[in-house]
Every structure is written in structure tokens, then in C-alpha cells.
Amino acid sequence: MNVLLSGIVGSTAYGLATPESDVDRLGVYAAPTEQFHGLHLPIGKKASKVSTNPDVTFHEAGKWAGLALGCNPTATELAWLPDDLYETRTALGDDLIAIRGAFLSAGRVRDAYLGYAVAQFKRLESRGDGSFSADTRKRTAKHARHLYRLVSQGELLYATGHLQIRLDDPEKFRSFGERVAAGGIEEARAMLAAAEERIGRIRTPLPERPDEETVERWLHAVRAAHYSAPA
Structure with a gap:
């Protein structure tokens, strides 16, 4: 190969x-x-x-x-x-x-990162009430922290044209995942709404087309x- x-x-x-x-x-x-x-x-x-x-x-x-x-x-x-x-x-x-x-292009970055995260968080709403088994809770925490990571990376990419891979504060994402898995769905919903609002105000350096x-x-x-x- x-x-x-x-x-x-x-x-x-x-x-x-x-x-x-x-x-x-x-x-x-x-x-x-x-x-x-x-x-x-x-x-x-x-x-x-x-x-x-x-x-x-x-x-x-x-x-x-x-x-x-x-x-x-x-x-x-x-x-x-x-x-x-x-x-x-x-x-x-x-x-x-x-x-x-x-x-890179503005619309595709927005849709691929934030749009995908919004769709995936809807799946968490039906099972993120903290009432499931320890194993399921662990999977939900992982899912939530990676979706938060996706939103954060996408927002920064949209704002700067640069994709940051290594997170500055990984513990922030771990803690978020644990809170969502314990039933913090409203926090997840608020985080997404805030990200959508911020992205709506950003003048992105990304072009309309790749x-x-x-x-x-x-x-x-x-x-x-x-x-x-x-x-």
C-alpha cells in the first residue's frame, strides 16, 4: 500500500x-x-x-x-x-x-461540525436521564464529551480557519460528558444553543466554496x- x-x-x-x-x-x-x-x-x-x-x-x-x-x-x-x-x-x-x-468552506464546516452535533445530541435526549446501567452511562458520557469536542473544534475552525486537534482543557469535556450522562440534558441543549448563536454572529474567514x-x-x-x- x-x-x-x-x-x-x-x-x-x-x-x-x-x-x-x-x-x-x-x-x-x-x-x-x-x-x-x-x-x-x-x-x-x-x-x-x-x-x-x-x-x-x-x-x-x-x-x-x-x-x-x-x-x-x-x-x-x-x-x-x-x-x-x-x-x-x-x-x-x-x-x-x-x-x-x-x-474548507463555510457552509460545509458549519453543517459537518455543528449540524452533525445537533443531530447526535437529539439521540442523547432519549437516554441521558441518568437512569441506565453503569456501562451505558459510560458510553453516554463518552458520546457527549466527543460531541462537545466536535462543537468546540467546529466553532473555532469556523471563526479562525484553523482546526485545533489537541484540546486546551480536556477535563472540561470529560466533566461535561459525566454531567450529561447523569441527566444534564438541559446543559447540553443550552451549550448547543449558545454555539449556534455565536456561530451566527461570526464573520468567518472561510470561503463560500472550497x-x-x-x-x-x-x-x-x-x-x-x-x-x-x-x-
Whole structure:
């Protein structure tokens, strides 16, 4: 597999890992260019290589680019990791980091981060009353703190054009998750409402549309570098 860029993501990257947490990894690879000229294209589900325990995901360059252009939070964070969290960096991987801002656009960031969090918090409303088992409560606390993290990261990205991966105060997110799992749904609702109100007042530096021309030039460079002429 021609890995272009890979690193440690998830709870470890955010500073939210517990002793029970796995170390999750994410990467981008390039399929041989000639494979795109045949009958069985490396696209869709075939363009992702996934394993679990721990979670390791590698997306083919074209698929990753599509996810990142949609500002998918899980895919996007790979291009914004602190340097010490990268495990593989090639020249094309460095080029990808250099153009990471080209994938961003205001509406997609708002929808992918805040919009997704709003939808997910609605799921917590039906089970976040503190009356469930200890195991379910632990899962709910984790869910809540990661959604709070998503909102915080998305708001900062929307306001500054920069995605901060490592959280300044991880304990704030842990405490929030525990309170929501214990029945603090109103606090979660208030947090979301406040974030929506603040984002509505922000003059974002993000463009209305991503810079697809820059992204496509990078992808063409990937295809050129991984093409072998038929024998």
C-alpha cells in the first residue's frame, strides 16, 4: 500500500484518552493509477481499508479528498494533526498538509461540525436521564464529551480557519460528558444553543466554496507519481 500520510487520531490526539482507550490511526494511500483504467475501480467501499481493535482506516487519495471537501470531521483532522502525531509523511503527504485550507468552506464546516452535533445530541435526549446501567452511562458520557469536542473544534475552525486537534482543557469535556450522562440534558441543549448563536454572529474567514482546483492539482500529482505504463 502506497501510504502518503498517516497518524494517530481520535481520543489520543484530542487529549481525551483514558486507560481503556485504543490508539486509533488514520491514513491516506494512493492506489496504482492504472487501476483506474480497468473494470474494477478502487472507489467507494473498495477505496477504504479498515480494521478494528484498534481502529485503523486508510482511505484512497481520491476518496479522502471527497470526504475532506465535504469537511467530514474524521477525515479532515488527518491534515491538521500536531507534528508529533504523524507516523508516515511523504512529499505528497506534506503537499496535502500544505493545501489543507483548500478543502474548507463555510457552509460545509458549519453543517459537518455543528449540524452533525445537533443531530447526535437529539439521540442523547432519549437516554441521558441518568437512569441506565453503569456501562451505558459510560458510553453516554463518552458520546457527549466527543460531541462537545466536535462543537468546540467546529466553532473555532469556523471563526479562525484553523482546526485545533489537541484540546486546551480536556477535563472540561470529560466533566461535561459525566454531567450529561447523569441527566444534564438541559446543559447540553443550552451549550448547543449558545454555539449556534455565536456561530451566527461570526464573520468567518472561510470561503463560500472550497478551492477544488488546488485539490485537483494535488490529486493529479498523486496519480502521475503512481502510474506505471503497461508492459
